[in-house]
Amino acid sequence: MTYLVETDQLSKNYGDRAVVENLDLRVPAGSVYGFLGPNGSGKSTTMKMLLNLIQPSAGSINIMGQPMTRGTRRGLLGHIGSLIENPPGYSHLTGRENMAIVERLSDLSSLQIDRAIHAVKLEKQMDKKVKNYSLGMKQRLGIAMALAKEPSLLILDEPTNGLDPAGIDEIRGLLHDLSQAGVTVMVSSHLLGEIDKTATHLGILSNGRMIFQSSREELFASTIPNLLVRCSQPRKARELLAHSAGVQHSSEVQLTSTESGPAETVRISNMDDAGTAQAVATLVRQDIDVFDVRREEQNLEDLFRNLTHQGGL
Ligand SMILES: Nc1ncnc2c1ncn2[C@@H]1O[C@H](COP(=O)(O)OP(=O)(O)OP(=O)(O)O)[C@@H](O)[C@H]1O
Ligand SMILES: [Mg+2]
Structure with a gap:
């Protein structure tokens, strides 16, 4: 170059x-x-x-x-x-x-x-x-x-x-x-x-x-986009996921509303594919219906926040 x-x-x-x-x-x-x-x-x-x-x-x-x-x-x-x-x-x-x-x-x-x-x-x-x-x-x-x-x-x-x-x-x-x-x-x-x-x-x-x-x-x-999980009983799901083994220390588990549906969605940051599979299994074991699991579109603000969390700023 x-x-x-x-x-x-x-x-x-x-x-x-x-x-x-x-x-x-x-x-x-x-x-x-x-x-x-x-x-x-x-x-x-x-x-x-x-x-x-x-x-x-x-x-x-x-x-x-x-x-x-x-x-x-x-x-x-x-x-x-x-x-x-x-x-x-x-x-x-x-x-x-x-x-x-x-x-x-x-x-x-x-x-x-x-x-x-x-x-x-x-x-x-x-x-x-x-x-x-x-x-x-x-x-x-x-x-x-x-x-x-x-x-x-x-x-x-x-x-x-x-x-x-x-x-x-x-x-x-x-x-x-x-x-x-x-x-x-x-x-x-x-x-x-x-x-x-x-x-x-x-x-x-x-x-x-x-x-x-x-x-x-x-x-x-270089960074993992947030995971969005739309499911039944989102509050219970949030509680379960916040304490699930697949969720990293640096992850945040929040409830959020997305434009794709009126229902609340659980948003999890910094969750890799293995963690995602575990999270879905955890929800299903607890009889929570999982409707939709997808990655959020990333923007520069999120990336910047990730970088600074990693000790940059
Ligand atoms: N002539 C100077 N003498 C002493 N310190 C200076 C001088 N010029 C800049 N600094 C200091 O150097 C640092 C970097 O300043 P600089 O202006 O390069 O930052 P910047 O990234 O452009 O900030 P901003 O977004 O506010 O424009 C600041 O802490 C500033 O106070
Ligand atoms: Mg300047």
């Missing part, structure tokens, strides 16, 4: 505090890499090191297969577009005037500027002053500014911060389109749901350390 970003033991200390520790980032070419972690876990610090805005305390950075050094960094940064923290742009100028500044500063063509504006679907807002933009429009203008030079890699730090659900959806769609167009996107968030489904790869940071990094599929394959 080709990695567009590869770091080796990348670290940053402030005083004697390690803020980023021994990070081996692997961002595959063509991926949407979701860089997740709670507030203060070191996402922005890492992205700033990749962009040469702050110096690492230790470790190395490779971009597009080349080590980032004093000699190479200008050239490499030319291939990276970024949006870090607040959206850029002069608020007293219009979108078009802001883009004209980018055009001049980076020596771009008007075609490149038009393409970037088109990509973020901001054509109709270009004659408005940026101070009258919604936060979502400001974020999209920021992304257009980052995109105009047609970078191979786009680094976006919390582009969904402060957006309403519709705004978040738009950014998700945009990231998907950019990825289809061949741009590798590294995008951070402290909220799991915002990256769910868009990211092809995930890196999860906790206290400056990577606690998980792989493709989204591998993450989902």
